[in-house]
Amino acid sequence: MNRDAILVEGARKRYGEKDALAGLDLTVGRGTVHGLLGPNGAGKTTTVRILATLLRHDEGVVRVAGHDVRTEAREVRRRIGLLGQHAALDEELGGRQNLEMFGRLHHLGARRAGIRADELLERFGLADTGRKPVKQFSGGMRRRLDLAASLITEPEVLFLDEPTTGLDPRGRGEVWESVRSLVGGGTTVLLTTQYLEEADQLADRISVVDQGRVVADGTADELKARVGVDRIDVVVRDAARLEEAAGLLPAARAEVGVDVDRRRLSAPVADRMASLTATVRALGEAGIEAEDIALRRPTLDEVFLHLTDGEPGRDASRRKEVAA
């Protein structure tokens, strides 16, 4: 019996000229929550779709719950639950109708499918939705129903593909709460997200994915330690003195990011308060006027840039993406 819930070795998937997956490796232990963190187009959804038997990979070994996704797809399907980016529900039907239908298709039989549907509606706070069609549900309700549908048979492995994208903070909290309560039951969860915070909140381990590969792997703390925990941002009034100011920040000059257009400097810092004081003093002594000085956590941008040795061109395009 294989102890890994998910095992991916050298998975490749090509779309025409482009490698969606370029030799992805991933191991997820049973009963753990694993986060796949990466920007749009990194290959997260492709990975989940391959693991959930919706897409066939071109090369490599992919096993879920001990079964090969290509040759034993039905065995895999018996053991997984999937919460995709878009609600995988019949929008015309009601919540109970949906769950009952999926229960029957999981071969629970008509009676047990009905009982299970009622249980799940109760558990996810949807018992009062009656015959209302799913298309009239709010985003949060739809997500919860979708999650309920993924849990009809208490799957061994649950895939959550950006489960909170598009939800308001309250909806996000609801989904997080549900995921946490699941993990207690021994389900293995693979979660993709663009949000460092989400991976941080939910995942035991995180794999950072970029351009179809895993570029870093570890616990949230390990990854953050590699990035530098905090940063100091300084906006200088006089663009002509930007370079000079960069040399005064309490960090190696090579580590200071310079954004000329915004007259902004950014540097990793070890000690928050000491760095702040040192920066204020150094700038003051040099007579450089600052418009703004702030301490902040590393952004996802910086995590990626750090872990992927991002080139300047990619930096710019990614910044645009995040801003949008």
Add this chain to the structure above:
Amino acid sequence: MSAAYVVSDCWTMTRRELAHWARQPVQVLVGLVFPVMMLLMFGYLVGGGRSVEGDYVDFLVPGMLTLTMVFGLEGTMTAVTQDLNKGVIDRFRSMPMTDGAVLVGRSAADMLQSTVGLLVMVGVGYAIGWRANGGLGSTLGALGLLLLLRFAMLWIGIFLALVAGRAELVQAVQILVWPIGFLSNAFASPDSMPGWLGTFVEWNPMSATATAVRELFGNPGGEPGQIWAAVVWPVVLLVLFFPLAVRRFGRLGK
């Protein structure tokens, strides 16, 4: 995979389609009324000027029944395309259900809808003076041939939806279905058309069914020799498109 699961999966998917109808009775009603309107329009507005032997309504009704079966292709294609573009198809495909159950559910529901539609049309035809003069066995045979044609159209519709997969292409097919439907002997005898057109019309598989059905109903325009063609054409189309559609569905993830 036991046979019991196959049957229950297909039934569950058929139930899903029926549940959709229960939610959208108006849409179902419109689907039934549209061919009736066509029949009445052609019968009363256009029909007067046609030169066919015997009563035009007796000639027209079997043609319209056949046309309705062919136009069913659009409905099937639209429904499958809509389904494919919805997230729910991912859930179906990631569950341990029978591979073709989604398609079987679609085809069962469409056949049921077409059967009801056919009976409504027969009723309206009867009301405007059309009569089946061929005896019960022949009449049932004619209805059977019509549903066979619908079944073939259904799988062509599923296949086209799986290949095209986009709403714009459904529109293109909808437009193309019209000339194919009308370039048949549904409304007029090919004898009344220019030679090349007449030849095309005679070879249109739809004309074979219309002619055979006219023969079995005992209406003008029938030919006993066309009954075999009305069996062979749809069967050939099915032999071609059924496996293509099932295969295509299985390859959605590639």
